Amino acid sequence: MEYRNLGRTGLKVSAIGLGTMVHAGHFGPMKDEESLSAIEAALDVGVNFIDTSDAYGAGYAESLLAKALKGRRDKVILATKGGNIMVGPNRGKTDFSAAYIHRVMDESLRRLETDYVDLYQLHNPTVDVIKRGEVWELLEQRKKEGKIRFYGVSINKMEEGVAAVEDGRSDTVQLEYNLLMQAPAEEVLPLAQKANVGVIARAPLRRGLLTGKFTPQDQQRLQADDVRARGFAGDLFKTELEKVERMRFLVKGSVQSLAQAAIAFCLAHPAVSVVIAGARDARQMRENAAASDLRLSSEDLQKAAEIWRSGFQA
Numbered sequence: 001m002e003y004r005n006l007g008r009t010g011l012k013v014s015a016i017g018l019g020t021m022v023h024a025g026h027f028g029p030m031k032d033e034e035s036l037s038a039i040e041a042a043l044d045v046g047v048n049f050i051d052t053s054d055a056y057g058a059g060y061a062e063s064l065l066a067k068a069l070k071g072r073r074d075k076v077i078l079a080t081k082g083g084n085i086m087v088g089p090n091r092g093k094t095d096f097s098a099a100y101i102h103r104v105m106d107e108s109l110r111r112l113e114t115d116y117v118d119l120y121q122l123h124n125p126t127v128d129v130i131k132r133g134e135v136w137e138l139l140e141q142r143k144k145e146g147k148i149r150f151y152g153v154s155i156n157k158m159e160e161g162v163a164a165v166e167d168g169r170s171d172t173v174q175l176e177y178n179l180l181m182q183a184p185a186e187e188v189l190p191l192a193q194k195a196n197v198g199v200i201a202r203a204p205l206r207r208g209l210l211t212g213k214f215t216p217q218d219q220q221r222l223q224a225d226d227v228r229a230r231g232f233a234g235d236l237f238k239t240e241l242e243k244v245e246r247m248r249f250l251v252k253g254s255v256q257s258l259a260q261a262a263i264a265f266c267l268a269h270p271a272v273s274v275v276i277a278g279a280r281d282a283r284q285m286r287e288n289a290a291a292s293d294l295r296l297s298s299e300d301l302q303k304a305a306e307i308w309r310s311g312f313q314a
């Protein structure tokens with residue numbers, strides 16, 4: 001396993017991390033034993049960065065992690081998030097007020113059964129929150145109290161990433177970056193690299209589509225609670241899969257699968273500190289972790305970028 005600097009934090013993170021959204025059932029039903037075996041495999045292959053959120057299963061993923069990490073909390077760099085309301089009448093909305101984040105951060109610490117998290121991320125804040133939110137003072141205060149070691153943002157839109165880097169208070173930016181979603185490489189990653197802001201590349205497999213295991217017919221089998229049913233509704237599933245096929249040329253030589261090629265693509269960008277793929281079980285975790293040792297050629301990286309830039313026409 002390769003280890004990289006998480007921006008200016010001084011933390012050394014494994015190039016491959018583990019995302020735990022799948023373990024809360026957001027990709028269809030999950031069994032705890034499978035989740036625990038995925039986490040076990042992660043630690044076994046040298047993964048030391050685990051990403052979660054109070055939003056995953058409304059705290060379920062955090063509680064599961066506490067169980068998995070009992071007695072070895074110090075072996076991992078633990079990152080969680082807050083700001084999405086998951087229960088009650090405001091479910092589905094966000095709240096980045098200092099009072100709300102203070103409360104939900106304490107709840108995360110309780111569920112994770114830890115005195116501190118290494119990284120606390122605002123979960124999908126707007127540009128306005130990033131520039132003017134009252135939450136930043138709270139984060140600084142909680143850092144001084146030792147409840148969090150560092151803080152950053154997880155964002156959806158490129159302008160939010162740019163705002164976070166320019167604002168300067170975030171130690172890290174988490175964003176979706178993959179072969180089908182290369183905009184970060186043009187709009188955010190160079191800025192982050194210059195400012196030494198750690199980049200956490202999420203959904204490197206485009207939620208599993210970039211493993212090449214799906215056919216258009218599989219869309220009907222996705223269950224309603226699978227994020228892919230909503231996220232790739234209508235024709236989008238099929239058109240995304242057509243794009244996936246354009247990237248199959250990357251599977252050759254030591255690159256044994258499209259999943260590995262997709263992860264190696266993310267790792268090839270020097271701004272990226274850690275690539276967090278979700279892994280349902282130990283097999284997926286081991287396959288993804290093995291991508292840490294792979295290097296795509298500059299010609300192939302260039303070709304992948306050209307295909308994306310042409311809107312998959314080239």
Ligand SMILES: NC(=O)c1ccc[n+]([C@@H]2O[C@H](COP(=O)([O-])OP(=O)(O)OC[C@H]3O[C@@H](n4cnc5c(N)ncnc54)[C@H](OP(=O)(O)O)[C@@H]3O)[C@@H](O)[C@H]2O)c1
Pocket residue numbers: 018019020021022027028051052081123124154155174202203204205206207208209211213259276277278279280283284285287288
């Ligand atoms: N706004 C945010 O902050 C935000 C949003 C999204 C994600 N995230 C974070 O980023 C992490 C990663 O993103 P993600 O989980 O959404 O997407 P992803 O990593 O692109 O895809 C993960 C899914 O792909 C499938 N998969 C993984 N490895 C595989 C392999 N080797 N072979 C075959 N299938 C494989 C698994 O689902 P199946 O087995 O069901 O196909 C797995 O759940 C999340 O867990 C979460 O921590 C954050």
